Amino acid sequence: MLKITPYLGIIILIVSIGGLWFPKLGYFLLIVFATLLAIAPFRGRWFCGNLCPRGSFNDFWLGKITFKKNIPKFFRSLWLRIPVFIAMMGFMFFRLITVEKLVDKIGMVFVIMCIVTTLIAILFGISIAPRTWCSFCPMGTVQNWLGKGKYTIKFDKSKCIDCGICNKVCPMQLTVNQITHNPDCIKCGRCISACPKKALKF
Ligand code: SF4
Ligand code: SF4
Ligand code: SF4
Structure with a gap:
């Protein structure tokens, strides 16, 4: 954002x-x-x-x-x-x-x-x-x-602790395991900023 x-x-x-x-x-x-x-x-x-x-x-x-x-x-x-x-x-x-x-x-x-x-x-x-x-x-x-498929979010599963914060902050109500390929991601980056383990990035 x-x-x-x-x-x-x-x-x-x-x-x-x-x-x-x-x-x-x-x-x-x-x-x-x-x-x-x-x-x-x-x-x-x-x-x-x-x-x-x-x-x-x-x-x-x-x-x-x-x-x-x-x-x-x-x-x-x-x-x-x-x-x-x-x-x-x-x-x-x-x-x-x-x-x-x-x-x-x-x-x-x-x-x-x-x-x-x-x-x-x-x-x-x-x-x-x-x-x-x-x-x-x-x-x-x-x-x-x-x-x-353009400018997708990369998800590092090994860092994820399943806290669910990314799901809560997503304005499009996407879920973390769909983030990497969901074309409805609006690239706002709120999940990336909110992730406590830095498991998400563009
Ligand atoms: S916020 Fe980060 S650590 Fe928490 S579920 Fe999402 S990706 Fe995993
Ligand atoms: S970038 Fe925004 S729309 Fe895309 S998954 Fe993260 S919070 Fe949801
Ligand atoms: S262009 Fe995108 S952000 Fe704007 S109203 Fe349509 S879906 Fe929503």
Whole structure:
């Protein structure tokens, strides 16, 4: 996690609320999409754990008011991820080709996407766990596909004392024996910092 990561969440509120008056703010989403697509082939979901404003919002805002339940396995399955991916991309492209080609109208398409996904993230973030949305977010799924096997965590089993701290601090609720190959690891490094035996590293 970068030093700036905890402060990025405010951008979500700026785009979701400010975008209603200044639709051009919606274009910020294009910067987000371009950045994560550029990083994913080399570092997998690193963007999710370090630079994503919504990821930061989920961890550091929703994390204060969540019920902290287990994220249901179904939320990580392709049975949910693929329909969500198709629905969101379908909505975005449909609106982009049907909306009048005005800078503000196009910007508003992205603002609406930001508002809808923020509301879903808040609903699940409070009622289940902060990163529930990130388990099936279309942009997380894309990074998962593009960056499978990249920048993985190395686990030294000989040093591990099975204390389980790494599992507890993982915002994606991954378990230590899946960390080395799980493409849903967002490379936040919290498990590495928390491990008392230095059994984990990138
Ligand atoms: S899964 Fe989506 S919302 Fe969550 S951190 Fe990644 S890109 Fe951001
Ligand atoms: S925190 Fe370190 S020592 Fe504890 S279970 Fe995880 S890897 Fe093992
Ligand atoms: S396994 Fe470690 S680096 Fe990956 S998401 Fe969980 S805490 Fe972050």
